[in-house]
Amino acid sequence: MYQENVSLIEFINANNQKFENRLLSEAVNVRDKIDEILEIGNIDLVNNAHKLVIDIINGEEQALKLFARQEGIAWATHSIVLTFKLEWVQAIRRTLWIFIESYSSFSKNQTFKDFFDLEKQINNRVDQFLNTFFISYSTYKDSLIKAHRELVEKLSVPIIPINPAVCILPLIGSVDSFRTSVLEEKVLTEIGRTRMQILIMDLSGIADMEGDVIDHLMKIIDGSSMMGCKTVITGLRPEVVRKIIHMGVTFDKNTKTLGTLQQALKEYLKV
Helix, strand or coil: CCCCCCCHHHHHHHCHHHHHHHHHHHCCCCHHHHHHHHHHHCCCHHHHHHHHHHHHHHCCHHHHHHHHHHHHHHHHHCCCCHHHHHHHHHHHHHHHHHHHHHHHHHCCCCCHHHHHHHHHHHHHHHHHHHHHHHHHHHHHHHHHHHHHHHHHHHHHCCCEEEECCEEEEEEECCCCHHHHHHHHHHHHHHHHHHCCCEEEEEEEECCCCCHHHHHHHHHHHHHHHHCCCEEEEECCCHHHHHHHHHHCCCCCCCCEEECCHHHHHHHHCCC
């Protein structure tokens, strides 16, 4: 038998195992992922649920916000499926109300007004936790994506200095409009920064290019020439050459083409 003056937290703690069992029965899709989430992100869903419930009941708003931010960062870092988090928190909400109902059935001290006040407080705190979590997740995920994109951009346009006058730009893989925009910015910036005189652009790793990409590449070469840097093109594949011919475009008169990167190195390392 429970004493009538026992608190809600004491009531839930006294029924700790029943609370867990009910929570797991409510979170149908998440319960089989608990161990996996613990292994991937070191996130203990069950223990975190107890902490969340205590903070909600006690009205620890600052603790809830901090906990939500930490959870958002953890889930974003490990790219854990967001639907699992949403289902888990909603299962916590339902389970908590089931136990509040049980608690109210033996506690004689609560009035209808107390109940409705409690309903407003509990649901507002759960919603606040979810809102803060999703904002934290989204913000941190965006920062990860931005950092990853900056790294990809840097690696996708690797300008390698050979000596103070000569640099090599080996392009590998597909080249689209986004990558050529990055290429334009990086090439012109590096020419201005290093005052390089010759940029050897090796295209042997490019199997094909669309017409708009070829056109953009020509403009980058023209821009380099305006800044006093001669461009040497090596490794053009037959497929790319055919497209250039059919487009009716030609390289700037200051632009030289050679069959291989080795030929360019042999010739221009004397500079």
